[in-house]
Amino acid sequence: MSALTRRRLLGQGALVVAFSLSRRAMGQVAEKRPTLPGDLDKFPLLDSWIRIDADGHITVFTGKAELGQGLKTALVQVAADELAVPPAGIELITADTARTPDEGVTAGSHSLQDSGTAILNAAANVRVLLTEAAAWRWLVAVEEVELHDGAAHAPNGDSLGYGELAAMLSLHVEAKPNVARREKGVRLIGTNLPRVDIPAKVTGGVAYVQDMRLPGMLHARVVRGPSEGTRLKPADFDAVARMPGVVQVVRDGGFTAVLATQEWQAIKALQRLQSAGWDRPGAKLPAEDMREAIRRLPSREVPIFDDPGPPAPADGKVVRARYSRPCLMHGSIGPSCAVALWENDGVTVWTHSQGVYPLRKSLAELLRLPADKVRCIHTEGSGCYGHNGADDVAADAALAARAVPGRPVRLQWMREQEHGWEPLGSAMVVELEATLADGRIAGWRHDVWSNAHSTRPATAGGLLAGAELDPPFPRQVPRPIPMPEGGGHRNGNPLYALTNAKGTYHFIEQMPVRVSALRSLGAHMNVFAIECFMDELAQAAGADPLAFRLAHMADGRAREVMQTAADRFGWAGRAQGGGGRGWGFAFARYKNLAAYCAVAMEVAVDRDSGDIKIRRVVAAVDSGEAVNPDGIRNQIEGAIVQSLSWTIHEAVAFDTTHRSSFDWSAYPIVRFDALPASVEVHVIDRPRQPFLGTGEAGQGPAAAALANAVADAVSLRIRDMPLAPEKVKAVLRS
Amino acid sequence: MITLTVNGVPHQVDAAPDTPLLYALRNDLGLNGAKFGCGLGQCGACTVLVDDKPAFSCLLPIAALAERKVRTIESLGTREKPGALPAAFEAEQAAQCGYCIAGMIMRAQALLERTTRPTEAELRAHMAPNLCRCGTHMRVLRAVRRAAIAMGGGVRNDAEDAL
Numbered sequence A: 001m002s003a004l005t006r007r008r009l010l011g012q013g014a015l016v017v018a019f020s021l022s023r024r025a026m027g028q029v030a031e032k033r034p035t036l037p038g039d040l041d042k043f044p045l046l047d048s049w050i051r052i053d054a055d056g057h058i059t060v061f062t063g064k065a066e067l068g069q070g071l072k073t074a075l076v077q078v079a080a081d082e083l084a085v086p087p088a089g090i091e092l093i094t095a096d097t098a099r100t101p102d103e104g105v106t107a108g109s110h111s112l113q114d115s116g117t118a119i120l121n122a123a124a125n126v127r128v129l130l131t132e133a134a135a136w137r138w139l140v141a142v143e144e145v146e147l148h149d150g151a152a153h154a155p156n157g158d159s160l161g162y163g164e165l166a167a168m169l170s171l172h173v174e175a176k177p178n179v180a181r182r183e184k185g186v187r188l189i190g191t192n193l194p195r196v197d198i199p200a201k202v203t204g205g206v207a208y209v210q211d212m213r214l215p216g217m218l219h220a221r222v223v224r225g226p227s228e229g230t231r232l233k234p235a236d237f238d239a240v241a242r243m244p245g246v247v248q249v250v251r252d253g254g255f256t257a258v259l260a261t262q263e264w265q266a267i268k269a270l271q272r273l274q275s276a277g278w279d280r281p282g283a284k285l286p287a288e289d290m291r292e293a294i295r296r297l298p299s300r301e302v303p304i305f306d307d308p309g310p311p312a313p314a315d316g317k318v319v320r321a322r323y324s325r326p327c328l329m330h331g332s333i334g335p336s337c338a339v340a341l342w343e344n345d346g347v348t349v350w351t352h353s354q355g356v357y358p359l360r361k362s363l364a365e366l367l368r369l370p371a372d373k374v375r376c377i378h379t380e381g382s383g384c385y386g387h388n389g390a391d392d393v394a395a396d397a398a399l400a401a402r403a404v405p406g407r408p409v410r411l412q413w414m415r416e417q418e419h420g421w422e423p424l425g426s427a428m429v430v431e432l433e434a435t436l437a438d439g440r441i442a443g444w445r446h447d448v449w450s451n452a453h454s455t456r457p458a459t460a461g462g463l464l465a466g467a468e469l470d471p472p473f474p475r476q477v478p479r480p481i482p483m484p485e486g487g488g489h490r491n492g493n494p495l496y497a498l499t500n501a502k503g504t505y506h507f508i509e510q511m512p513v514r515v516s517a518l519r520s521l522g523a524h525m526n527v528f529a530i531e532c533f534m535d536e537l538a539q540a541a542g543a544d545p546l547a548f549r550l551a552h553m554a555d556g557r558a559r560e561v562m563q564t565a566a567d568r569f570g571w572a573g574r575a576q577g578g579g580g581r582g583w584g585f586a587f588a589r590y591k592n593l594a595a596y597c598a599v600a601m602e603v604a605v606d607r608d609s610g611d612i613k614i615r616r617v618v619a620a621v622d623s624g625e626a627v628n629p630d631g632i633r634n635q636i637e638g639a640i641v642q643s644l645s646w647t648i649h650e651a652v653a654f655d656t657t658h659r660s661s662f663d664w665s666a667y668p669i670v671r672f673d674a675l676p677a678s679v680e681v682h683v684i685d686r687p688r689q690p691f692l693g694t695g696e697a698g699q700g701p702a703a704a705a706l707a708n709a710v711a712d713a714v715s716l717r718i719r720d721m722p723l724a725p726e727k728v729k730a731v732l733r734s
Numbered sequence B: 001m002i003t004l005t006v007n008g009v010p011h012q013v014d015a016a017p018d019t020p021l022l023y024a025l026r027n028d029l030g031l032n033g034a035k036f037g038c039g040l041g042q043c044g045a046c047t048v049l050v051d052d053k054p055a056f057s058c059l060l061p062i063a064a065l066a067e068r069k070v071r072t073i074e075s076l077g078t079r080e081k082p083g084a085l086p087a088a089f090e091a092e093q094a095a096q097c098g099y100c101i102a103g104m105i106m107r108a109q110a111l112l113e114r115t116t117r118p119t120e121a122e123l124r125a126h127m128a129p130n131l132c133r134c135g136t137h138m139r140v141l142r143a144v145r146r147a148a149i150a151m152g153g154g155v156r157n158d159a160e161d162a163l
């Protein structure tokens, strides 16, 4: 063993133990040290991420949350792989303000990039420390120590468990950068480890916050009008308080909740209060389509990109097109739910919020408590696909529980409340203009109009209840999310090699309806527009859509993804489109920095009904190093099906007084009888390359491939979503 | 007190007669499988079997169930010994958030008890009352096909003809 190693090990004993979750900025280390990978940079102490008990029990901490995307499984895989233990040997703790690092919001396909990378590198650091401890104990060279199955093994056959080794050292030390990954032994990364959460979900186990049943728990419902912007007329609260099982009617300013012993009793009390009728106190909603309405509101110009270049030749062919989408709904299958418990002048909230830390801050302000009196524990809910009712219902539950200290309160929204009050995905309009010269793009303009794409709570004013208390909390002012991530302008900068190209985001601050982050944010619309437009340009240039794309693409990985999807689909050998049958292709790299995804699709359009049948979908995806290829396939399959539902079936409807898409009959989504005949996803693995977020990569390409296939089938272009049968029929008749 | 026969066992439930079965299952009997999705018969998250037919438990008042046999996903095996459908869903990794899945499994169970040799078009039509927002549908179909084979049958793939 080297003197250096020994000195380092001995030196650790002198380290001052401080709270392991201290951020780097608050840390004690004065000298500048190199950047650490992922969120390890924000929380450099190893025991923020990994702890090993004396009995060898390993606990891994992440500030990210399981949303049904398979996060738990992938993180267990990453940690177990690098620590050389079986996956069952890892206990994973997810987002909990009392226990895990503050990794912000679980969104934007960031979890593996930020948290997975942090855990991978923290685990590599821990593995090195364990190896060195074993070497020191046995007085052998570190190279002679082998780690596997939760123990260190010496050349002479001796072994030491991780628990014993961990007792010899402190993990309360900062991570070192550039620690090499494990080279030898069985690998877990890259295998299809079955999801750790699925067994409970297919056998009726406790899996969701909705399933929590704490002793003495009351059931609550929040009382609101039919949709955002409406208000219930005064009701006979005393009569409701006397209804069977009703424990209390909680009223605080304009906030009302009913608490009852049984859930059905709470629902009946809610229905009684709602029967008083409602009105709309504020301004009326616009009478016209929401995308036209917001397009005429004042906007602020935010540059997306500006790649100057030689001006397009005067005789170039100018092509222009305008695309749009309506407001869309997250539409979680399980309405939002939270459980709250007031004790010792503080509150614990079990929540499926995507951001337990920002939620804690907002709740502390709402409840006028110090932040350390609020604990938010992530507990799985129904898939959310962005900012749905999760945070709002957590506030509702906390306010309801404040009235009954010591008694847990479970509050779930009704279906109509989720449909009526969830923040929507914004309506959007994109205008594109390009100049073609010699079959190539010689100029490009992208203009996108949209409301904000995140109004997630950062203050009490970001929560529905914040506006209902007396006095109300000031509303959060929406702001555009800066590039390179972008909000409404996300993916407004094509990855294609363009010059004389410019993009502008017309950010509309004023929101006629409440909107926020919906899976992929503006990328669904921007990619839809860009990739439809690429087809329109290819057609104007007389080129094959794939060949035209490849001719403008310099990024090798993008080219390979496109080629893979095309080859697996049989793009080159497809029949001529027309007569109701069509083939479409589309590509994007999510945010130009996460996963690459290409989608090819075949459709059949019924000219009489306008119905689109999807015969086949083939996708290829490059997510960097594929931790769990089947998990990636699951995400992309889901993104494709969901995006097809958005693009064909969905549009939130309003009248001037309220949101009229109040349930699944008024807001239909795809059902089994309208699914593609098949969906195939091919994963291109890139071992040792950075993890690239995948969860939202499929939304844009799937939407555009569909529209391109429909255009190929009927020789007419539909540029406004949804591509609903009536619209297809109308376009065909015109 | 109302008597409910759930998974072969009679239970006394102390709740108002108009209480939908869903709440009795979840809160009185402590069964997690059936989920609240809409309470309106539109999504199928609450699907259970009543006298061997799929039913929306959110719409059925317990007073109407005294003489009837209710089955939930908890009757299809355990984590250690899952039945054919839960095992197939696990094998196909047919869940994302999974909130819809117990309802999916119960609806599929009704089909496979009637026939283990449905056609693909029959399978899709049969599953249509149940919604999934994660887009797990293709895997749900694969899982039901796998279970049909495990039960000695198989789904005839006529999806292409159906289109």
Ligand code: FES
Pocket: B035, B036, B037, B038, B039, B040, B041, B042, B043, B044, B045, B046, B047, B056, B057, B058, B059
């Ligand atoms: S909860 Fe019963 S059908 Fe939706």
Ligand code: FES
Pocket: A068, A333, A382, A383, B095, B096, B097, B098, B099, B100, B101, B131, B132, B133, B134, B135, B136
């Ligand atoms: S798996 Fe999430 S709703 Fe179906």
